[in-house]
Amino acid sequence: MHGLNGSQHRREESVVIGFVGGGSRDWAEKLMNLLALTEEFGGTVRLYDLDYESARTNAELGRKIQRQEAAVGDWSYEAVETLEAALDGADFVVCSTQDPPSETFAHDLDVPQEYGLHQTVGDTVGPGGTFRALRSIPQYREIAAAVREHCPDAWVFNFTNPMTVCTRTLYEEYPDINAVGICHEVYHVQEWLADLAAEHLDIDEPAYEEVDVTVKGVNHFTWIDEATLGGRDLFEAVDAELATRDPPSYEPGDPAIADMSVYGTNHEVTLDLYRRYGILPAAGDRHLVEFVPWYLDPVEAPADIHRWGIKLTPSSHRVESWPEAMAEREAILSGEEPVDISHPGEEMVDLMTALLGHGAVKTNVNVPNQGQCPDLPEGAVVETNALLTEDSLTPLTAGTLPAPVRSLVETHVTNQETLVEAGFAGDLDLAFRAFRNEPLVTLDPADIEALFADLVEAERDYLDAYDIAGADVLH
């Protein structure tokens, strides 16, 4: 037996966190709030960003948060000018990076639309996910190499999409890295299951952490084959919910759609897939529809997508949310807006707490497959539960998937592995083989080629690690 309540003998030290992408408009603030609320440990956060100004602003925000009464943790913040300065001797490295949306993400979404391909998210798979992967691989190689040099034993938390490819890149470059990809998508499914339990099984308002799920697959396309609460099977609640639903036919004007954020979901695709395969997808509908050809393929107009109770996230939303977040941050710093220290519903600091020896945590993580998914390729990054204890993260075995589902998942594993290989080799012809094999890309062969070429052209400035001149597919 090994105690899970934390060690008497843990090392008590001041913790150093290096934040890569420290100008982040979202994850940085979440982290700073969480740290402010943490009593178990304190230390220093070093914020590094290509946009130094943005990192500096975040440092200022961090210090402002620390000055609030609600802030119990003891943390200092500094913006640094080099990756090395952020990482040197760090205990944790947090990665949350993004290229300027107007020069990248906007193209990822808009160029395929010209060919009739609509993407609900576009950051994981499909044309957008593929190009985001191609852009990220050289960046994450660089981060991994810097970790190897400056903080080889640090725990590296990645929040950047495409989660699987970025995390896989870290391990490909530096196989001994302690990296883990962290995503909240499964928590939301646990929350939904908790709601269903309350509604259909007459259980009093359970917290999402009480819902125990066996997760497996790849990020944003994970599957749950067992969900329980207090030993009770929650698939009963899902079945009960399914029985209340009509075939989905939402209209754009329906309130369930009209008032919904672009990040919202009505779980219709989830339930459709559950009904087909007897196993529950563990991601929002807007992600799920990008992994299979059936929901987005026959779309003639974006409105059709609404039928499934989901919305497209338009590129304008991506482009505009960037300065909006900036403005909001400025407003807080200037005192125009109040500082709000609330728990953002994220688990990253819980994971740090566990790794520092203050008690175990079980949660879903993205790490290379070492048996947790015995029917997926060894070494590919998969998402399953893991147990985190002092300085240790161990995946839990998750068992196999039903064969037809495994086949759907493995298509993406192959594409992701192929992209990493292409990214390390700078080989766009190899990348195109993955692109063409994306379930969303069911265009005529000549159009697939043209779309790929258009995307390369639009994002050429971000692809300088690739041999564009030598790519057959472009000529």
Added chain:
Amino acid sequence: MHGLNGSQHRREESVVIGFVGGGSRDWAEKLMNLLALTEEFGGTVRLYDLDYESARTNAELGRKIQRQEAAVGDWSYEAVETLEAALDGADFVVCSTQDPPSETFAHDLDVPQEYGLHQTVGDTVGPGGTFRALRSIPQYREIAAAVREHCPDAWVFNFTNPMTVCTRTLYEEYPDINAVGICHEVYHVQEWLADLAAEHLDIDEPAYEEVDVTVKGVNHFTWIDEATLGGRDLFEAVDAELATRDPPSYEPGDPAIADMSVYGTNHEVTLDLYRRYGILPAAGDRHLVEFVPWYLDPVEAPADIHRWGIKLTPSSHRVESWPEAMAEREAILSGEEPVDISHPGEEMVDLMTALLGHGAVKTNVNVPNQGQCPDLPEGAVVETNALLTEDSLTPLTAGTLPAPVRSLVETHVTNQETLVEAGFAGDLDLAFRAFRNEPLVTLDPADIEALFADLVEAERDYLDAYDIAGADVLH
């Protein structure tokens, strides 16, 4: 070393061949012609068919062939009324069966067309292949059980499509069966390579047997990663051919299309896939396009398919060819038409000759995977080369496929394995999981369900081994 030129000690006996589907309009005549031209051995052929009259007519035709001067083999023919009578003590069992096209195959093609899904063949994968599989599995279980009882050591040659599923069913029912699925698709690719060698490499008219290819994959979706002639790499000839071609844009009226049989090919899809993956598909274009989503999916009208230099095989062709063949056979028997004993370009009797100990043969066969395709699941029926010697058939190792191609192939392996499981269990919900996972079936989810239900309804009389009432997908 083991001699490949035939044994001095082979058993010399009169051979018994049981033909299941002995009323066949095509393979029976081919077999009878080949046997008439064979000097190494003789014996008896027993023709069994649900349509006894057709078997009786074939027996008569067989005897007429034997009476020709060109017939050097010594063979007798008889029509029998039961499967048992055909198989009892047989040395070889030949399977070539087909349900009445107007009641089955026609629906396989026409019902999906109502949903916009056009199939160029429809007998292997896609909606048509799936339903043909569902109809065949119970029939091939019955044949395997009869072999186990009446001729457990016989060599069973299957010619029926879907080749993979039928052959897999034989092994699932009777694991010790000596069954082999035989298909001429690869020979045609060897012929084409021989032509290209003559044209581009200045080699004198090679015979197709001189072309050595390393084949792997599943039937009608096999791939060649090495092709040589006299030690010379034939991919040079393919590259040379590719250089002569423009992007395909055949018009329906083009002579290359207009005068072409529905079985014809202009190798455009083959070359397109070769260009993408660096490995050569080893089947006709009309088969290949059904295994991937790109060529048939965006079709708005059947004519679009012509662009790739291929034709749809309309259901009317299937329905009409049946009585035409009947009539032709009658004309020969009545003396109206002459008997023409010519070599049909098939290898089945060469395989028999090898198995009887008259010298070795190397050719492509469909048998369960025992290592010949190490990156495909063990036990699934795969197509690779094998060596046939006296009473022995041994697959040759074929090595692995490039990852993106393996991913395409494995989708079909999973579907085929799922269909066999569904067929043995009579489970249409499980069958639907395979159906939905077919790359051609990229319809809206509700339409996929409706199409499946329509096909079940149309072919209900041929699906009595399935639990239609209990299938969730139909209700």
Added chain:
Amino acid sequence: MHGLNGSQHRREESVVIGFVGGGSRDWAEKLMNLLALTEEFGGTVRLYDLDYESARTNAELGRKIQRQEAAVGDWSYEAVETLEAALDGADFVVCSTQDPPSETFAHDLDVPQEYGLHQTVGDTVGPGGTFRALRSIPQYREIAAAVREHCPDAWVFNFTNPMTVCTRTLYEEYPDINAVGICHEVYHVQEWLADLAAEHLDIDEPAYEEVDVTVKGVNHFTWIDEATLGGRDLFEAVDAELATRDPPSYEPGDPAIADMSVYGTNHEVTLDLYRRYGILPAAGDRHLVEFVPWYLDPVEAPADIHRWGIKLTPSSHRVESWPEAMAEREAILSGEEPVDISHPGEEMVDLMTALLGHGAVKTNVNVPNQGQCPDLPEGAVVETNALLTEDSLTPLTAGTLPAPVRSLVETHVTNQETLVEAGFAGDLDLAFRAFRNEPLVTLDPADIEALFADLVEAERDYLDAYDIAGADVLH
């Protein structure tokens, strides 16, 4: 995240424990003591034994323990006369069975000694382990069948050796069983590591639960490739210990040997294997030496074994300890001896507590391989850590073994799998293939056969599930 501190929504019920081998002289008393000390839950224990009288005596002892002041748990005890009565509706089934040593275990040890084969334990592998396995398989099939019928969802805890074979048999008979093999061998290694940490790393008296180890292999031949305490690497302590040791050459009269229990160990074999392979064996030396040929093979007299600081456990010890334990129990019941409720250092009730939802436990268990040992065969029973939460036991991935060690382990996996196959088929020729492949059995071939025959003869009454008359090896 899923909370590990126990559920708010767990089912609160009175627990039923069926004890198979309830007349047990050792595990029954341990269980009763542990339950008496447990506050979280209470219930009923039903004791079943072929020797009903012994079960009845234990029930009386259980009730006496409950009457002690220190007993905080609320438990009732009853002896039952059938397996069905013990299992019907049980929440937990505890298995601890043993055939009469004088008729079985004594032969397991003494007959091989006539051939020069000395066994230090003889209950897991080697000649003794093999025959114990053959006797146990039919018994554990019967238990599994009864569980399937009377309490299909119960958690079954097995304590009987050979641990791997008994647990594997339960799953082979009833694949959906919730069975787990539990062994304390690893705890003792954790204790030793805690001692070494105190001694060499200057850490204050750590509890064994603070030592975190990554365990993998098969029961009694598991290996640790990572051991930490508070994030500190304990292999440093092992290295330090190794540096203090001379090459082992204990004499029978040395106090370290002379005063040591037959169950004692001086860790010399452990350290020898650690030095060779760089990975730490996680079992007592007396077990380890039976898994490899080097330590027991060249023995000319039992005294030689002492050189390694270990003792043989003579058959007389096994035979005599049986009535001694009986007498001791009687003395307690009669009041001659006081009842001593102390914690026996076992974890079984901690596991129950976790499975009932009162907080998670991480410990080493024996269950079928589903990826936790990716380099050992799927389905074989392996020992690794697992996480136990409410109604759930999930193995943690343990990673691979160094190739030479894996080779040593896999020999035993093959033997164990072969024995289970032989036991289900009643096939002694197949059993002999495993027997002959035991590393300890390096006799001349004719002697191996004679030894096997002698053991069958000696234990014939316990082998009636086997086809003795039809075994080639015996004739």
Added chain:
Amino acid sequence: MHGLNGSQHRREESVVIGFVGGGSRDWAEKLMNLLALTEEFGGTVRLYDLDYESARTNAELGRKIQRQEAAVGDWSYEAVETLEAALDGADFVVCSTQDPPSETFAHDLDVPQEYGLHQTVGDTVGPGGTFRALRSIPQYREIAAAVREHCPDAWVFNFTNPMTVCTRTLYEEYPDINAVGICHEVYHVQEWLADLAAEHLDIDEPAYEEVDVTVKGVNHFTWIDEATLGGRDLFEAVDAELATRDPPSYEPGDPAIADMSVYGTNHEVTLDLYRRYGILPAAGDRHLVEFVPWYLDPVEAPADIHRWGIKLTPSSHRVESWPEAMAEREAILSGEEPVDISHPGEEMVDLMTALLGHGAVKTNVNVPNQGQCPDLPEGAVVETNALLTEDSLTPLTAGTLPAPVRSLVETHVTNQETLVEAGFAGDLDLAFRAFRNEPLVTLDPADIEALFADLVEAERDYLDAYDIAGADVLH
């Protein structure tokens, strides 16, 4: 179908053979005789040897052979002074090398005898095989590197033991090499089976090539699970032979032993293993006994080994046969002895003939596992049948081994892979892990270490690629 009778389009060229170890006393003469008898092709043989004089003498012998009337092939011979000169542009490379026996092989045999370990051959596994492997790995790396540079497409035939390790080294150094390990051990088993067929099945004097066997395993420890002749099962003949035999108890003076060459066998071990496992070993008894612990372990004096109808090959035989062969060659060159051109019963030129396109050959070869042995590790060198055609060698799938036999084989696969890893790293501690895991090495742990150190000391001059000073096991 691909024709097996040879190509019409093969390249007709003069062939260049580079012979590494061209001073060889055995294989060089065999090759020269075979070439002299070959009509299909001619060319040049370049003999390279560290002992240049010996190569020169062989060249002279080759020319003398060519001058005989019986010599139909057209060949010229030359001794060359560098590896490069031998290999530059070669079509075939033949490797048959040996260190001076008195400085190496003699120690391999004699040093272990001092510890009671008797080896019947000592060139494949056991202490002798291990040290021969350690000496060979650096040499075969060098050869592979030279092939890569000077004749990257050549076919490399290896005849040197340890066959598996030498061939594996070639592939480890140069993965694209066309190397094949060739051994006659299986032919002798085919001959024996032919004899048994004649004796027990009343078949007229079959040639060994008529016996068809399915071979699998590692060199000198291969197994046959199917043997046929003219479709007839030859295990019937083996069973009949077994029935005639008494338990083996040969005395040193028995004629079957006394007059037998040290290379002879009475097949007693073969039959003993066949009886145990139902599958036939395919190597001489003198090899087989070194792969398992039962036959040589309990030997108290060399004479005991005779009981199994085999002899030790004493080191003196190895040392003396070297100058004897030299003298014999001199006698032929001086005209004292006649030149005898007879077929040596080896197949190497048949393999060349096939690879040059003159007709297919099926025979047993040693190449990396790519599915031919699906239950052995991928990439390890295994021995199975292969089909050789023009410029192509393809292993035939051989299926799985019975689990207990597979376990015996896999122990050696692990050792061999470990040795190659140790050889490339120069790591004697890793090599010792393999040494200690040899089934023959069942000494007391301290003696195993001492024996290893003694062997390193004795052969230190041949181990300069290893880090002797840094090896823990030696200090």
